[in-house]
Amino acid sequence: MTVSFSFNRKPILPIKLNLAALALLFLISALASNAFASPRWSSKLDGRVRFYQRTEVGVLLAATDKSLYTIDGESGDVLWRRRNVRLDETDIAQVPGTDIVLLTLESGDRTRLEAIDLISGMTLWRSDKVRGAVMQLAWDPNANLLAVVLA
Numbered sequence: 001m002t003v004s005f006s007f008n009r010k011p012i013l014p015i016k017l018n019l020a021a022l023a024l025l026f027l028i029s030a031l032a033s034n035a036f037a038s039p040r041w042s043s044k045l046d047g048r049v050r051f052y053q054r055t056e057v058g059v060l061l062a063a064t065d066k067s068l069y070t071i072d073g074e075s076g077d078v079l080w081r082r083r084n085v086r087l088d089e090t091d092i093a094q095v096p097g098t099d100i101v102l103l104t105l106e107s108g109d110r111t112r113l114e115a116i117d118l119i120s121g122m123t124l125w126r127s128d129k130v131r132g133a134v135m136q137l138a139w140d141p142n143a144n145l146l147a148v149v150l151a
Helices: 013-035
Strands: 051-054 059-063 067-072 078-083 092-094 100-107 110-117 123-127 134-140 145-150
Touching: 100 134
Parallel strands: none
Antiparallel strands: 051 059, 059 067, 067 078, 092 100, 100 110, 110 123, 134 145
């Protein structure tokens, strides 16, 4: 590295160029190490992942052609699996600020809406009386009220 000093207030161009080159080298090495880094974890699923969603509680929802999985985002452990369901990404709606997700399950001309606990996979409630996927929702924790708009 070349360092130039001047006492008569002339621009010190070599220092600026060397600092810029050093910063560029650092950036390239950081990007290269991330590009070739091994993943922190992996999970074996029953097929290729069609889509995934990261939740507020650090759990990943991952869907294959046959199943819906919830995976711990830190360890990669499968928390639970719902078999024999083929979901689209729009069939899943997270309730903000909670560990609850709404699933729209369709079978032929029948639709069922279920509220699922993300951590345990337990069904909290279900209804066969609604039709369509969740378009929008609002949660009021003070009133313990969930409003859902369906398509």
